[in-house]
Amino acid sequence: MSNSKLMSLTEAVSLIKDGCSLFTGGWTVVRKPMGIVYELIRQGRKNLALVSNPGGPEIDLLIGAGCVNLTECNYIGHEVFGHPYCFRRKVEEGPEVTGYYHDDWTVQTGSLRILAGAMGLPFMPTFSLKGSDLINPDLDPVKDLRGKDPRLPKSKVAFIKDPFWEGHEVTLVPALRPDVCVIHAQEVGDKGTVRIKGGAFLDYYAAMASKLTIVTAERVVSEESLQNTPEANTIPGYLVHGIVELPYGAHPTAVSGFYDNDPYWFRSYTVASKNEINFQAWLREWVFELGNFENYLNKVGLKRLMSLRANPVLGYNPNIRRRLDKLEEEM
């Protein structure tokens, strides 16, 4: 069928071009589009601007692999599993050395920025940020790029006196307008209707704000099966351009109802990413040499993948160990 949105992972990732701005769905270590991320690295994508709010291992990986020259995020990290060493290393080395720039935001303003993008508005007002160094004009890390890099707003914030009510000063934050949004969901219909369980985070707004949306999913289902309870659907298929069926496509992050975080992955990754040489070796072993996602899952192994399976009622796996220093101990 020529107009089908169903495609291979390789085809879907080829829609994401060098230098584009990219929103990765999910939240830190939950429902991140990792299959897409591994393929972006394999295809050698360069100069991406990442605008996930907040980012998790997918951002740290892409930064470490040299695919990124700009991030506008409120957080980049692995939560309790350890620090984002690639992000940390590149920021500490500085943009003069790495060519990579990072601008800091907050959960609320990151959310309002993508909401503004979804609404087709240029900006959104907020009471947040006041009193902090995030709006200290001397500390704008991308000041030199503003007005030159079309992916960045011309200034970080602006201020306006409320013209309607009490007249207080309100801060304006610019819209986020990603070129591409990539989401991993539990289910997607064969025409693109997305059903997300256990929290959609900003994925709906990001799809609405982006020019192109690609969805990988645990399973592709018939659109008819999603029509009985439309209120349970998250994103209309109209907004979705590419669909990839990709079971375990968010591994090692958690997908409610399907699988939990993989603590073994986080242990191996956070140990390796502490220095550049070990991180490059990790990339070779876990991304480049495997060649595709199927080989990646084979390398993780059926036993480990099955051990992460979620209890369908709880949404998570009540039996996994979550302390990385005690993974081998009995519960």
Place this chain on the structure above:
Amino acid sequence: MATLFKQKDEAQIVPSGSYSQLEMMVVAASRLLKNGEVALVGTGLPLVGAFLAKHTHAPEIIIVMEAVAFDSKPFSLPFCVADPRGVYQTTWAPTSVEIMGQLLQSGRVDTGFLGGAQVDKYGNLNSTCIGPYLSPKKRFEGSGGACDIAVMAQKTIITMAHEKQRFVNQVDYITSPGWKCRDHRTKEMVDRSKLGMWGGPFAVVSTMGIMKFDEDSHEMYVDYYFSELGVTPQLIRENSGFDIDVSRAKAYAPPAVNELEVLRTIVDPEGIFMKY
């Protein structure tokens, strides 16, 4: 001695040496949360303290997590604010647009519960970097929702290990503003009320005691010290990077048996955050 927590039975007080400074910190922070209030909590020890409160003196507390969960009542400790563990059996699972852009911004969050890498005498918090922001010595994950919560909650409670390099005269970067914070126009430090901000830090709970802020000067002072752990007001002075007033310091009640039991067996049995 004034206590913030009514002991059911004095004989139930646990002997010193059978609990850690970290446990005392979490117990003390949880006691500051009130039954029935709306508490917006960050990942880590704030989450542990809030769930301890819910399982002990504040069963009606409404725990909110910025990513997705309103009135979270998990069976198992979430390891981040988006964890399916926090969503299970919650009554409302919106997005951060609703929680941070609406619930928090419209003034409905009573208490924000935060951690960080540095705090100064005005309660400014840094969770962004050590050293100059544009060329940091050590870079951290970033604000997340901490800045938003510090600006817009009715009050905040901060938890932090009590060390000289954490309790500093001036934070390297104001991620989350306290009582006297940055005016973006002049770049000077001004009272938060001058910037039209409400709320502010209510207490800093450390591994050594509970600090509050003077009503007039808005500077941090020692309200309680963890005497049962061998902490003295002098020890707090020695471990603070600025001159801290200890003239109002009182000895603090140790954890009750049930608090430690709930913490160790129900809230964080694996020691994910408590690192037993």
